[in-house]
Amino acid sequence: MLPIFLKTLPFFGLIALGYGAGRTRFFPEEATAWLTKFVFFFALSAMLFRFSANLSLGDVLDWNFIQAYLAGSLVVYTLVTVVAMVRRLPTAEGAVEAQCAVIGNTGFLGVPMLTLLLGKAAIGPVMLVLAVDLMVFSSLIVIIINGSRDGRIAPGVLLTVGRGLLANPMIVSIVAGFAWAALKLPIPAPMEEFLTLLGSAATPGALFAIGASLASKTAERLTVATWLAVCKLILHPLAVAVAALLIFNVERFSAGVMISAASLPVAGNVYMLAQHYRVAPHRASTAILVSTAASILTLPAIIALVGG
Numbered sequence: 001m002l003p004i005f006l007k008t009l010p011f012f013g014l015i016a017l018g019y020g021a022g023r024t025r026f027f028p029e030e031a032t033a034w035l036t037k038f039v040f041f042f043a044l045s046a047m048l049f050r051f052s053a054n055l056s057l058g059d060v061l062d063w064n065f066i067q068a069y070l071a072g073s074l075v076v077y078t079l080v081t082v083v084a085m086v087r088r089l090p091t092a093e094g095a096v097e098a099q100c101a102v103i104g105n106t107g108f109l110g111v112p113m114l115t116l117l118l119g120k121a122a123i124g125p126v127m128l129v130l131a132v133d134l135m136v137f138s139s140l141i142v143i144i145i146n147g148s149r150d151g152r153i154a155p156g157v158l159l160t161v162g163r164g165l166l167a168n169p170m171i172v173s174i175v176a177g178f179a180w181a182a183l184k185l186p187i188p189a190p191m192e193e194f195l196t197l198l199g200s201a202a203t204p205g206a207l208f209a210i211g212a213s214l215a216s217k218t219a220e221r222l223t224v225a226t227w228l229a230v231c232k233l234i235l236h237p238l239a240v241a242v243a244a245l246l247i248f249n250v251e252r253f254s255a256g257v258m259i260s261a262a263s264l265p266v267a268g269n270v271y272m273l274a275q276h277y278r279v280a281p282h283r284a285s286t287a288i289l290v291s292t293a294a295s296i297l298t299l300p301a302i303i304a305l306v307g308g
Helices: 002-023 029-053 063-086 091-102 106-118 120-150 155-167 169-182 189-200 202-215 222-247 252-262 268-277 281-307
Strands: none
Touching: 002 029, 002 106, 002 202, 002 281, 029 106, 029 120, 029 169, 029 189, 029 202, 063 091, 063 120, 063 222, 063 252, 091 120, 091 222, 091 268, 091 281, 106 120, 106 202, 106 252, 106 281, 120 155, 120 169, 120 252, 120 268, 155 169, 189 202, 202 281, 222 252, 222 281, 252 281, 268 281
């Protein structure tokens, strides 16, 4: 575990640097918002486009992989939802807690870290995890929250979900990259250098932005946050491992990448959704704080375990 821990340390060091800059107000919330926007719309999109443009969708698309990840995630999602119901929480709050338990920081943390630690062969599986998170679970929470408020799932909600997917730069860049690859178009040298240069800013920019955004998060309900962190960092990768290795027989390396991605801390976009809908934003914020801090130890351990 020690070699993996030492390799992940620089990633968490950048997060800590961003946290310190945000905590001291040297890097205020406004700056964090703009940095996040740059990474999300430009740097990360360039990285994902370059990755997918150099892959074949036929080689990447693995339905057993998708079913295994969905099955494992849905088990944890359902468990957290049932626990929320037992606690008599409103449906919308239960949806936010369930989202915390299964949505990891795959885009900002998982893509750069797992690609570095597990090699270029990890790119395809990581992008499949990211696609499922964005297309299935990010849509599901919007449908559940709006449905619980309106008492029904209105066609307008589905239209909103569809627009959101079409406007998401990560989805757009992945689809555009695979389309480029399908057309067998070569990437001109200047374009390749441009994408590499811009995409290289994604890793340090994203990690610094994660840390700076954590500095503005408030902590409350530590008991609930700890429960959600345990679900995300331990139960989620465990459920995914059982589904991938024992039920759907996913290829060993791809299963390892999936399990590693499932062990990532809670994603920041869960807080953004909770804040947007005004549903338990402080709870989501605390879950992100606790899970990110704890993942300094749990993430290298799981990566070392599956890597071994």
